[in-house]
Amino acid sequence: MSDLHYLSPRTLDEAIKAFSDAGETARILAGGTDLLVQMRAGTVRPGTIIDIKKIGEMTDIEEAPDGSFVVGAAVSGAVLAEHPRFGAVWPGVLEAVNLIGSTQIQGRASAGGNLCNASPAGDSVPALVAAGATVTVAGPNGRRQLPVEAVPAGPGRTNLARGEIVVGFRFPPRPPGSSDAYLRMIPRTEMDIAVVGCGVSLTLRDGICTAARVALGAVAPTVLLVEAAGKALTGSKLDDAAVDAAAAACRAVCRPIDDKRGTIEYRTKIAGVLLKRAVRIAADRVRGA
Amino acid sequence: MTVQDNKWIGKRTIRPDGADKVTGRAAYAADATMTGMIWAKILRSPHAHARIRSIDTAKAEALPGVRAVMTGMDLVHFPVEKSVMLGIQDMRWMSRNVMAREKALFPGHPVAAVAATSESIAAEALKLIEVDYEVLPWVIDVEEAMKPGAPILHDFVRFEGAPSNIAGRLEHKLGDVEAGFAKADVVVERSFRTKPIHQGYIEPHACLVSVLPDGKTTIWSSSQGQFMVRAMCAYLTGIPQSDIRAIPAEIGGGFGGKTIIYLEPVAMVLSKKSGRPVKMVMTRDEVFRATGPTSGSFSTVKIGATKDGRIVAAKGTFHLQAGAFPGSPIRGAAGCAFSPYDIANVHSLGLDVVSNRSKVAAYRAPGAPLGAYGVECVLDEVAEALKMDPLQFRLKNAAKEGTKAAYGPTFPRIGYEETLRAAFEHPHYKAPLGPKRGRGVASGFWFNAGGESSAQVSITEDGNVVVVTGHPDIGGSRASTANITAELLGIDYRKVSVSIGDTSSIGFSNLTGGSRVTYASAMVVTHSTEKVIKTLCERAAKIWKIDPEAVVWQDGTARPAGENAGKFPPLTLAEIAARASETGGPIGAGTQLNTTGAEGGFGTHICDVEVDVELGIVRVLRYTAIQDAGRAIHPSYVEGQMQGGVAQGIGWALSEEYLYDKHGRVDNASFLDYRMPVCSDLPMLDTVIIEVPNPKHPQGVRGVGEVPVVPPLAAVSNAVYNALGRRFYSLPMSPPKVLAELDRAK
């Protein structure tokens, strides 16, 4: 750590420039709940740390007149939870972000950091994907938007180009009758990395599911958007047959690893269980239960 | 004195040392600094098993900022042929555990150390040390380590004539088990497996050591025994005990894991070489990789009973992992497993098995939870086969006064039956259970210890009391000491100040462990206070010019014993203290004793669980721990010991375990993946304190700290069986295991 530099730019342009100039060993610092752990363990040795928390766009939450939300990439879980409206519209996304660690971690951890850390088990990501959220990315070549699921490339790797920074998330306007849920399995009640995470977002009209998106975490090198599961639910009344089919579709796409947090067999089995429960919770939320 | 008559004993007083802890001002070892202090770090073997051919420290020594370097050769050499015991620890192993000599025996085994002017320079210097290892095959699991053809850790360890990893054996026998089993109507035999479990103290090991050029040494450390620190450091470094002053810092948890040393001798050698005070603090990673957890185990338990519910024979074989050097707690496993029961025919065998992981350290009733796990689960199966209530079954066979325990003694008056009856009568036992919920019970026993203790009670010139004792206070024992002193003297509790002395300021006192601190210090504090009271009466007699026999001490004052002694108004402690010089000098008394009469402790627990059968997750919904404390000097801290032990036992049963990668290295060396219960994992932990006074102790005290961790492994297992109808014979009962078992049942 002897040549480490710390910068805290006040504008996005400054940050992009600094990030570019600093080269390969630069790291973006939002909450630090991954970066500092990795530095401590010696798995990451940054040359320059660029703290983006002073940049307004990255720490703001905006609700547009059309009902869409733009959430800055560095907004902490605690701040997101305090927003008067976000959690009512996107309870699944909020609970996913709020499951990243303890109260203390929540005071710092952000969806942007969680996404860019690209752990296959990151809690916020399945819910963001199920929500159909997009990210705004800014770099030396300007801005672009991409779906959240396009960002992770593999464990610890993203598809962002060199010098690009995730600026914020956009959540589309919610049709009436929509809600979402995120469930994860952990052995304790808190503090653990997800063994499997499942995000479900759906829209119900007159008892029929008109739209559904399902995403799974920790069962593959990156988050999986399980289109077959979404299709199984769409057009149905969320009856047992449809939900079972969606669960089977989830099990079918699992390609997890055996590691200290779960085995292939176990993860695959419970992916289906979590899907069923998450669908029920999302549906109950729509119905106001 | 009954509890109702007591003003302080048995009351929930505020601990005298609390304000510093709630304000962050309490001084733990890592908080200490000394001028000129430098930092040291340890180089650890990456290999599970390797011969150390050579260590070259030249480049490290040349790095600017490095002040000293050491290896195992800098410690006193204890040849493997000759055992050198200090209590239950053999210095041959302790020295090699602190720093490897011939071989690295586990990943994380210290092989060298560096002291430098900053932590980062010390860390850089470690990378410059060149170690030539001859890597050897390794083995960790206790069953694997016993198999023929397993890699042998120590050439000198032999079992039944052949080189082996079985390094020790302990056996208890009563009667004739085979004859007993022949008479049994029901016989159940099962095997059980557990994983290594860490004590999990939140404070990593830390010390600050200063060795002066003349060898005078001061050690500040986080430890459960400053006298143990002094003695072990003297053995390992060759510096005489009288030159070493070991000061116990406040300690952030130990549970037995800090009854040995890791850092202090290293810091001593480096301090001596560098001429500077040396500070060493372990990282959490180091704590998990390289400090003793307790044994993993493989055990077989067989119990036979006749149809009237009498146990006629019991046999247990307990194989415990010792880690890199001999010394697993087979004594606790083999000795405690059957001790709650009156059984005529018992054969209890413990085998100590070395393997390539860090040497075990004591963990709260060492070995006893492992023994009780198998026994209490098998008892449950036997009770079920007999169609008897599990508590009634235990009651029918309960040890009582006059029962001979397999490990040797005949029990005096004990309170085990009382715990069983209390459990049976407790509302928890009758509370209704919903679906997917189950209830289990289990009992447990621990020897408890007495041992050496010293206390000094002094009256200050302004009429208050200072008590100095010798045992580090891990759990609030200073409060109990103050309760006793205040009670005996008849003064306000707040007038008593209690502190823990260091090796230069208080007489020899054995470790904080063995559930002995309140027991032993209460005894010596009682003795010292009684001596002080005698002195106070003598001084009053002098003042009144009457016979000392004619003075009594009552309600905090000296009074004439009767009308005939004279009409003198009572003299308070303060009044006598004010006249101390003129009546003979300072008023105080000390006691040094090897306290005896500690008797074993018994507990019975009730546990309710709920199982999420789709995910395999077991949650404890309700828990009640009942224990005979003899006399609860401070009920809150007795309850606290019970609740802490229960929480550890629940973690042991459900979520904690060491995981290893394919190189034999610990894979989960962090609090993230070594899963101890967090606040939201547990319900309230209810406690019932039974008081059957220990006849051999002046206050009736029985040790309480260790018994609580003994029953939970089986209590939780039996509850899971009750919920699911499936028995588990290995721990932890983690979700994948539970789910796999449920699927197998379908």
Added chain:
Amino acid sequence: MAKLQVSTTINGEPVEFLCSPGETMLDALRGPLGLTGSKEGCGSGDCGACTITLDGRLVCSCLVLAAEAEGRQIGTIEGMAKGGHLHPLQTKFLEMAALQCGICTPGVLMAARALLERNPDPTEEEVRFWLAGNLCRCTGYDKIVRAVLETAAELREAAQ
């Protein structure tokens, strides 16, 4: 390696210190600032023994760079008692023996205080989940949770 100069406020008082860019706030507190009440139990945000507040927000100081304290408000255990008076939580913890070895206690108290400031009437479950990031090995959490709930009740009554 040039040190950074940081100007911050700790427990309401303006403070300046020097730190390396890679140093954590915990390192700075326990080192140059001499505030050793925050403890290192793990260094990776898993135990909560280093809990402080950063602009009123509960965080693990081992996961905050010391440099980030610039211009912000830091709260540590040393600031919990005011003058010579213990905070009601501190008093209640002592009364109810909600600590044994005390190493986790500063972190637990910081977290509990933050909870009661936000939610004066928490349920047992809310207390337990809020404190899930504070590991305790001695108490089994029972007396800690009871002490928090009782303090909350007393504070509510006092407010009436």
